[in-house]
Amino acid sequence: MDADVIVVGGGFVGLHTAYRLHKSGLRVVVVGGEDPRKGASWGNAGLIHQGSTTTVPEIMGFWRVVRLALRRGSYISSNPWIALRESLPGGWLWRYARSLKKEQLTERAALLAGLVRESKKQWLGIIRGEGLDAELLERGSIEVYFSDELFSLESRVVSEEAARLGYRVQVLDAEKCRELEPLLREGVAGGLYYLDDAWVNPSKTLNSFISTLQRLGVKIVWEKARGVREEGGGVRVEVESGGLGAGHVVLAAGAWTRNLLKSLGAKIPLIAGRGYLAVSEPVRARLARPLFYADEKIVVGQTLDGNLRLTSYFELNNPDAPLDRSKIIQMVRKVKDALRLEGELRIIDEWVGSRPCIPDGLPVVGRVGDKGRVLVATGLCRLGLTLSPTTAMLVEDIITGRENPLLRHFSPARFT
């Protein structure tokens, strides 16, 4: 056998899983895919976020989400064929619509809030303990609103949820918003200040995590897994250069996990919710903390070198579809309208990545296949940077045989 466990996927879920299993004394090999830049972990917004366990459109109901998706230039969109296919009974959108019941949203928010709190602790422990080059910023984040109507609606909903779930959010008036973030233009309606949020530079953190694992002795193979097979007392993962054998395999290939499951005859409702990133040249102005421009759902973060990182959109599409440049142009224009930045905002890098999304909004962590040697760990959608450490803990619980009552909520069996 080449390892006790093979982890397929070189994003944050795969890396955290490899890290925990290695620390618990197991021999781990990561099959990371072709390029670390391909996964959602590389280009996301970088927020270790305390809210976001439910979104306000979800609370307002399915038809509000549909109306948003049909609006021209909206941050939500879909490939029409995917929308059609996934609206049929049993499809992703069909299941999503049925999951938006008040009790289900409340239960889901409570489950996720517990994981989020523990995840932040884990992230800070690993960043500090292993000396990851993450550009960690612990100054919270601000959601800023230009529309009075949206601000009054969302500040009410978010404050109620924060009080129920125990995270700290301050409602800010326009003056306080501009005092905390002097780069904001006139016309702000108000803001929500998430005091316990943290920010990391995701691509730097990913690269540094990869180097750390290699330094600790975890082997990482930068190839794609082509298929997985349960065989005798173990599993075999086919890669381009041959085959690898192990006692267990963990499928953590983000939005591509669905393809790998096909080789086992297993199925989970997983779809790519694609998001875009534009990175600017360094600018002289400094953001006080990451800013979420709520009207347009754009997160703006800033690297230590001064580059602005703009991220937005939720596009249901094939994970390998090409980038739509008009979305980058629109996002840059909207940020220039919201912030006082001198001169041009020159974009030096553009990217699109796929959030792995499950219709009921909960991760999928558990065994699949006939012999229980294959595990799946995916579906973290909008919160995957935040929640990857605790997802890895759940995987470790399964492999080491530790009881964890939370596991039943995340089991892939809930779809069969």
Ligand SMILES: Cc1cc2nc3c(=O)[nH]c(=O)nc-3n(C[C@H](O)[C@H](O)[C@H](O)COP(=O)(O)OP(=O)(O)OC[C@H]3O[C@@H](n4cnc5c(N)ncnc54)[C@H](O)[C@@H]3O)c2cc1C
């Ligand atoms: C624009 C945007 C902004 C976001 N902002 C935030 C945020 O602020 N906070 C937050 O918590 N989350 C955020 N997210 C979500 C988060 O990025 C994802 O949920 C998370 O990165 C998913 O991690 P993952 O490891 O499951 O998948 P990925 O990061 O996608 O990794 C999957 C990996 O598997 C590899 N792979 C694919 N096929 C194979 C194969 N056959 N064999 C081997 N490897 C394979 C891929 O190359 C990739 O490296 C954002 C996402 C986007 C797109």
